Amino acid sequence: MPAPSLIFISRDDRYPRWHPALEAALPGIEVRCWPDGEEPRAGITYAIVWHPPHGVLARFPGLKAIFSVGAGVDHIFADPELPQHVPVVRLVDETLTGQMSEYVVLHVLRHHRRQPEYDAQQTDRVWRVLPCPPAADRRIGILGLGVLGLDAARKLKALGFSVAGWSRSKKDEPGIECYSGREELPAFLASCDIAVCLLPRTPETRGLLDAQMLAHLPWGAALINAARGGLVDEEALLAALENGRIGGATLDVFAAEPLPQDHLFWRHPRVTITPHIAAITNPASAARIIAANIERIEAGQTPLHIASRDRLY
Amino acid sequence: MPAPSLIFISRDDRYPRWHPALEAALPGIEVRCWPDGEEPRAGITYAIVWHPPHGVLARFPGLKAIFSVGAGVDHIFADPELPQHVPVVRLVDETLTGQMSEYVVLHVLRHHRRQPEYDAQQTDRVWRVLPCPPAADRRIGILGLGVLGLDAARKLKALGFSVAGWSRSKKDEPGIECYSGREELPAFLASCDIAVCLLPRTPETRGLLDAQMLAHLPWGAALINAARGGLVDEEALLAALENGRIGGATLDVFAAEPLPQDHLFWRHPRVTITPHIAAITNPASAARIIAANIERIEAGQTPLHIASRDRLY
Numbered sequence: 001m002p003a004p005s006l007i008f009i010s011r012d013d014r015y016p017r018w019h020p021a022l023e024a025a026l027p028g029i030e031v032r033c034w035p036d037g038e039e040p041r042a043g044i045t046y047a048i049v050w051h052p053p054h055g056v057l058a059r060f061p062g063l064k065a066i067f068s069v070g071a072g073v074d075h076i077f078a079d080p081e082l083p084q085h086v087p088v089v090r091l092v093d094e095t096l097t098g099q100m101s102e103y104v105v106l107h108v109l110r111h112h113r114r115q116p117e118y119d120a121q122q123t124d125r126v127w128r129v130l131p132c133p134p135a136a137d138r139r140i141g142i143l144g145l146g147v148l149g150l151d152a153a154r155k156l157k158a159l160g161f162s163v164a165g166w167s168r169s170k171k172d173e174p175g176i177e178c179y180s181g182r183e184e185l186p187a188f189l190a191s192c193d194i195a196v197c198l199l200p201r202t203p204e205t206r207g208l209l210d211a212q213m214l215a216h217l218p219w220g221a222a223l224i225n226a227a228r229g230g231l232v233d234e235e236a237l238l239a240a241l242e243n244g245r246i247g248g249a250t251l252d253v254f255a256a257e258p259l260p261q262d263h264l265f266w267r268h269p270r271v272t273i274t275p276h277i278a279a280i281t282n283p284a285s286a287a288r289i290i291a292a293n294i295e296r297i298e299a300g301q302t303p304l305h306i307a308s309r310d311r312l313y
Numbered sequence: 314m315p316a317p318s319l320i321f322i323s324r325d326d327r328y329p330r331w332h333p334a335l336e337a338a339l340p341g342i343e344v345r346c347w348p349d350g351e352e353p354r355a356g357i358t359y360a361i362v363w364h365p366p367h368g369v370l371a372r373f374p375g376l377k378a379i380f381s382v383g384a385g386v387d388h389i390f391a392d393p394e395l396p397q398h399v400p401v402v403r404l405v406d407e408t409l410t411g412q413m414s415e416y417v418v419l420h421v422l423r424h425h426r427r428q429p430e431y432d433a434q435q436t437d438r439v440w441r442v443l444p445c446p447p448a449a450d451r452r453i454g455i456l457g458l459g460v461l462g463l464d465a466a467r468k469l470k471a472l473g474f475s476v477a478g479w480s481r482s483k484k485d486e487p488g489i490e491c492y493s494g495r496e497e498l499p500a501f502l503a504s505c506d507i508a509v510c511l512l513p514r515t516p517e518t519r520g521l522l523d524a525q526m527l528a529h530l531p532w533g534a535a536l537i538n539a540a541r542g543g544l545v546d547e548e549a550l551l552a553a554l555e556n557g558r559i560g561g562a563t564l565d566v567f568a569a570e571p572l573p574q575d576h577l578f579w580r581h582p583r584v585t586i587t588p589h590i591a592a593i594t595n596p597a598s599a600a601r602i603i604a605a606n607i608e609r610i611e612a613g614q615t616p617l618h619i620a621s622r623d624r625l626y
Contacts, residue, residue, distance in 0.1 A: 095447055098447070098448060098472075098473050099447075099448075101472070102422055102425070102426060102448060102472060102473075103426065105418065105422060105472065106419065106422035106423060106426055106428065109415055109418060109419035109422070110419060110423070110428075112415070113415060113416065113419055113590075115419065115423075115587075118585075118586075118587050118588075118590075119432070119585070121588075122579065122585065122586045125574055125579045125580075127570075127571035127572060127588040128588060129588055129589075129590050129593065130590070132590075132593075134408055134411070134412075134595070135411060135412075135415060155471065155472065158468065158471060159411075159414070159415060159418065159468065160411045160415075257440075258440035259440060261438055266435060266438045267438075272431075272432070272435070273431075273435045274428075274431050275431075275434075275440040275441060275442055276442075277426075277431075277442050277443070277445075280442065280445075282447070
């Protein structure tokens with residue numbers, strides 16, 4: 001059996017930050033970067049990827065696993081020539097989970113405590129108290145109850161909020177009201193004063209929050225999207241902000257990134273934009289997790305956190 | 314023994330919000346509002362007060378307890394004619410504690426995740442990732458480890474932050490590095506990336522965070538004051554913001570409130586102002602807590618949460 005070797009494939013220039021982390025975590029493995037390190041293709045056994053150009057992964061017949069640099073694998077399954085029998089592995093990293101929960105807790109509290117309005121009052125030098133309900137009366141709804149959604153839900157619950165969650169299949173979590181399936185989505189949305197989207201992007205979830213679904217939210221609800229841009233219909237969101245259905249939105253992800261300069265979101269007074277920073281992979285930590293998974297495979301075990309070919313996440 | 318009766322004394326117009334709450338929580342007790350309900354003075358056994366005008370409390374010789382409408386009692390001890398042998402009682406209300414922790418967690422996360430800088434980037438339509446350390450590497454320091462400080466410290470710890478605390482007397486709290494006494498204050502401040510002031514205002518703490526003490530903070534530290542304006546020297550804080558010692562401040566309390574229109578804080582790009590809203594007493598909940606304490610006194614027991622005449626909190 002040839003020695004394992006690894007190729008890093010990214011559409012952007014993140015390799016210089018990953019290279020030392022991979023060298024440190026995988027001392028016995030040759031590490032290359034696509035496209036320069038592509039040959040000899042047959043000898044390459046692992047790929048770590050971020051938005052791999054379509055068709056590239058198919059050139060490596062010896063792959064034993066494809067690792068995503070992030071929690072999402074939609075950028076891998078988007079490749080129509082993706083090899084069918086190679087496991088695609090999500091990154092499950094508690095530092096990534098912790099970061100996402102920080103972002104969610106920050107922006108839920110920011111809407112709950114009306115900080116954007118206090119910011120505006122400060123600009124006008126206005127000293128005025130804005131009423132705010134107790135946390136127990138503020139209903140937070142988390143779309144997606146995977147590793148990220150459950151961690152955020154538990155941390156919000158610990159702050160005293162009333163927390164519900166919605167997921168594809170029914171979950172059971174103490175203290176969290178759990179909804180599931182497309183048929184329960186309207187009732188779930190109707191219960192959200194603040195809705196937080198943490199769903200994976202799959203063919204099922206693409207455009208899930210469209211005009212019809214957003215109309216189920218209570219008047220004046222807040223929406224936080226820290227998952228993927230494709231999940232929320234941006235035109236429908238703008239319309240819902242205009243008619244008052246949605247009182248405020250915090251968006252970390254967009255249909256096109258970076259958000260185009262002429263996009264209406266930039267200057268919308270009730271939209272907060274962050275540049276896809278809710279949870280940023282730490283190469284050192286991620287390389288250690290990938291190295292441990294490679295060790296499992298080399299020992300004949302199944303890697304952890306394989307994405308489902310059926311569910312595509 | 315005459316039936317208990319109660320007078321509400323406030324420098325502002327908050328009584329209309331308290332009246333129904335007091336009637337509901339204290340059905341057997343006559344409730345009056347100062348100054349109209351002042352006579353007959355001798356028959357009044359309890360006072361609930363907010364910034365009582367000096368000398369007013371001394372007019373009621375039958376008082377068994379003086380209740381603060383908030384967690385702080387500095388506004389009561391400020392009265393030079395305060396009756397010496399009547400217990401002064403702080404409000405300890407878990408809804409108030411929860412609100413304060415919401416505020417602290419919100420503003421710690423806001424500084425930690427650099428949200429004010431992202432807000433500024435949005436104004437300029439700039440899409441740029443700003444580096445942020447893991448929570449475990451961000452050192453949060455809480456000044457004051459009473460009911461409010463401990464709750465905030467525990468909730469920040471649960472989010473993964475490195476948390477230390479400073480208090481007058483040594484505290485022992487698992488997972489929180491505890492400093493105490495004036496002599497340990499410089500070392501404590503030197504360890505704070507984000508310092509949160511939750512101290513009571515007493516003669517000992519007045520002006521505690523002056524130019525000399527602020528200079529112990531690491532360069533670029535953030536300061537959050539949700540306690541009392543008198544604890545931080547505002548001129549020294551402005552100077553520390555100018556020289557870069559303090560990278561950002563969130564202030565809920567001020568030496569003069571409402572903050573005067575011409576105060577430099579209003580327009581300072583690195584100061585966030587909120588109008589004393591970190592923890593706002595809920596009259597319904599507070600009235601129930603005060604009623605339970607009155608019941609204790611009427612049954613011959615000592616009321617809970619008596620402020621110390623020595624420490625003045």
